Structure formats: C-alpha cells, structure tokens
Amino acid sequence: ATIYSPHARKRLQAAIASSERARDVKLLAEQLRPRDRQEARMVARLLVEIFFSIAAVQTVSIATPLLLRSFLAKIPDIRDGSRREGTFPLMEISAYVFLKHVASGYIRYYKWDRTYRLQTLFTDRITIGAYTKLLSLSADYHDAKNSGTVWMTVRGTGKGVARMLHSILFEFGPSLLDMAVGIAGFKTLGSTRAALATVVVVILYGVVILRSSSRKTAYESRAARMRGRRDHVGSDAILNWWTIFCFGRLNQEAERHATAVREMREIDAQYVADRSTGNHLKQLVSSGGLLLLCILVGYDIWNTPGRSGADLVVLMGFWQQVFSPVQEILNWKQTIDTFFIDTRKLIDIFEEEPSVKDVPEAADLRLTRGTIEFQNTSFAYGGKEKPALDDVSFTIEGGKTLALVGQTGGGKSTTLKLLMRAYDPSSGRILIDGQDISLVRKQSLMDHIGIVPQSIGVFNTTILENLRYGKPDATLEECQEACRAVCLHDKIASFELGYEEVVGERGSKLSGGELQRLATARLLLRDPKIALFDEAMSSLDSGTEAKIQEYLQTWSAGRTVVMVAHRLVTIVHADLILAVKNGQIVERGTHEELLAKGGYYYELWYKQHPFSADGTRQLG
C-alpha cells in the first residue's frame, strides 16, 4: 500500500488515539536525547538561560503596570492653579521606560536567541535522525515506497517537533504564569465584581476557541491528506517526465496536478472563511469583555473617594496579561492534535525497522577466495505467494566466473540482490567462503562486493564525482584509466568540460551505453573481490562490448564474477552457466556442455544465433 492508501488514512486517524501518542512521544524523545556529555551540557545551559530570561520577562510584566500606577499617582490633577507638592517622579518614569522598552526588548531578544538555538539543535537532531533511518531501511521499503516523496514530506516536520517542544516549554508554561500574575494584579485593584466579570468573559472566550479548535483539527487532517496527494501527484509526474513525454500526456498531467492544487485551495478557502467567523466572535467577546470591565472598575473608582484614575491603567495592563494567554492555553489541545497529524509520517519512519539487519555481535566477513554457495535458497517478495527463487543451490569457486541466463523475470536479478543482502532468503542459506552471509556484518559484506546494476543510478553531478563514488580518493589518472578500459575516455574527452561535465538528472545527458560504461568504470575503480554485472552491456554495440569483455576477462583474474546476460555471446567463456526459469535452475554447465545437452540453453542459443558455426544450421 502506498502512504496515501485508505489503510494509511486509517492509521492517520488511529494516530489521534491517545494510546499511540505516548509511544510516539517516547520515540521522538529518544531522538532528542543528547548524544554525549558536551551536548547535554550545552542543552542544560540553554535551558537555564531560557528559564532565567522567562523569569525576567515575567518580572518586568508585573513591575511595569505597578510602576506606571505609582508615577501617575504622584502627578495628581490640579485645577486651582496651586503648585504640586513633593518631587517630580523622575526615577519611576525612567525606571518604567527602561523596563518597558529597553530591558524587556533586550530580554525578549535574548530569550529568542537562546530558544532559537535550542530549536535548531532539536530540528537538526530530528531531521538527521529521520534521514539516517530512511537510508538504513531495507530494499523492501525503498522498492515499495516512493521514498524520495516520503522524505520531502518529512523534511519540514522536524521543525514542527522543535516548535512543539518550544511551545510546551516556553510558551504554554509562561502563559499559565502570565495568567496567574495577571489575576494577582487584579487583586491589587480589590474589585470582586471585576474578577467575576473576567472569569465569565474568559469562559465565554474559551467556548468560542474550543468550538473553532475542533473544526480546525478536522481541517488539519483533511488538509494533510490533500497536501500529501498534491505533492505526490506533482513529484511523481516530474520524476516520470520522460514517460509522460513519450505518451504525449503533458497536458493531462498538468491538469491532474492543477486539480490537486485547486482541491487543496478549496479546502483552504472553506477553512479561512470558517476561521474568520471564529476570529470575529473572539474579537467581539474579548473587546466586549474589556468594555464591561472598564465600566465596572471605572464606576468603582468614580464612586470611591481617594481612588485614582491610574487604577484603570493598571487594569488595562493586567487585562492584557490575563487575556492573551487564554488563547494560548486553550489552543493547547489543537496544537497537540495538529502536531501528531503533522508528525505521523516522521514517526512512521522512526518506527519502521529494516527487514535486513545485522544479528547481534555479527562478525566481519573474512573473504579469502571468494567462493559463493547458495544452499536450497528460496525467496518470495513481500506479499507474493509465488517465489522469485525456488530452492536454488549452486557453488561457484572463488576466482571463477558464473553466468545467469534465461527467461525474463526468472529470478536472475533477485539472485544478485540476495547475494548483496538487499533481501534475506525466506529459507536456505547463502555462504561466502563458508560464512553464512546473514550472520556477517552487512557493511563488511558490501565492502567486498561491487555491482553494475540493471538500472543505473548516477548523481546529478560531474562525471568525475560519479566515478569517484566507486573510490573516493581516486586520482584523475585512475579515473581516466578506468574509462579507457571501458572505451569511454575519448567520449568524455570530447565533452566541453571533459570529466567536469555534469551528467544531468539521472544521467540524462549521457546515452544508455555511456551510462553503462560509466557504471562499469565506477566498478573497476571500486576494485571489488566479488563483481556482479546485471546486464551491464545490454546497450552497447557488439564491437565496443567485445573490447570491454576482453579487458574484463583479464581484470577478473582472482575475482569472483557473476554476470547476468540475455545476449549469450557475452557469457560463453563463463566457468559455470546457470539457466534459470521460474525461479529455478533448469540447467547448469559450461557453454559447450549446455549446447551438447540440446535443452533449454541450446534453444536460447539458437534463437539468438540461427546459423551455427558452420553457417548452415537453423533452429526449428
């Protein structure tokens, strides 16, 4: 199933269930745990600095309305022309301005700086963790999913996790504190009616917020689904541009994408309309509440001898303090719901386990001769009943060449994949120099194996860098030598930038044959003890192929080589040929032995070469 299947949607809904959440949080927390003492110290220092800056912000927010009241009270209103008594409250005014504008600005900046550092640290940790995990997953995952698209979707989510943590630690907590401080501030006004009115308004406000929040959650999951669909449609088509071009379906694909974008936009529009109604309501409740409160407290002040109008200023200050965090606090549920929806795919990646793993205490492969042995090996791809390999047994001595030929879909590439442990067999064993490869370290196995695969992957960078993927420290001369061996050097030399020429997306600037030769040169540079060629020369003309074959025959001395080929002339020299059909080996032997047998291989050979050596005989 793809990540957008109904099954995945169900999972998305299930994710909202809280039982899963505890596990998800544990999983993410595990990712964020400091890796070493130095990092732990850095995180601790940042947390302390942030804590102090929050405390400072709170102190300033309590002190400023009180200071304001204090200096306003010292400047009473005088209408009869007499001089004011006492001294001008210079200190209070300066302290107020300093606190309100200089100190609070600086502290907020400091807090932002520290929280930003912590957030980026967490974001990086999550992003790197997810990427590393994605790379570590086995071939079954990458074959089944468009992991490129999965990654694009996940990439932004790391930031979301850090943002969430930030809001839990540094926004939600302080908001509660803000509210408490505000309420305490109200008490200084000594107005029970004002306090009661505030409670009523806050409850009303809460109802409005919660109502719009449940709608928002429903929107978020719908939007996440649609966004996923839109991105998938878009990236899948771009990745398959050539297919679209070949079938002349450019317009249809553009329309399919446009439809996905429009659908997304429609949902957005409904959401915005819904939100703005909610926002109007919230605004109405909060400003109505403030008006009510000002009137209540104003009347109190008006009717109480000795109370100053400055109290109203304090009221406004604390009102803000009680009220702004209400939204923050009530949005809490919403923030969490959105968070779990957004991080679903990220968590899926962390939860996924590679199907091919090193066993505990796996030893390194000790390669001596490079003898490969399949013992009753069977394998079926996930979800398939019919095995791709069915009880296959053979041995190829170290230093010899094995060829796999036969029916398309017969299981030749699968044999190579099992040998590389892209997949593990369902039953039976594969041994290299007597060691079961499922018990050795995967990396140590791949250190000795090199392959020219059927579909060649290159990075969109220079030819030189692609060659060096086989041997990172290869000199230019070594690269040139490898390219000469595969008859590619002259071609590269004719490019304007030579070895610095960029190969284009998936090697689009090179021909099929050039790509195959580039991949072969890369294998030569890698210099593996076991070399696999999966139809590595299928796109070459016979002349070029013969030259490369000649070179490879010398090169393969002392190496174990496994070749998959449909053009049988390319494998006639193999020490052992296995003819494969329906996942089974139907014939084995050398070219001459198999021809003499007059069976499946004989048939294949004469279909490709209707005229025998004497030029007369024809099959059928």
Ligand SMILES: Nc1ncnc2c1ncn2[C@@H]1O[C@H](COP(=O)(O)OP(=O)(O)OP(=O)(O)O)[C@@H](O)[C@H]1O
């Ligand atoms: N990733 C996969 N998931 C499911 N089935 C697969 C996968 N890869 C291959 N198969 C199936 O396994 C069988 C053997 O495939 P394999 O690629 O080994 O054949 P092959 O002999 O190399 O064929 P060809 O000569 O066409 O390259 C085929 O039926 C194929 O459809």
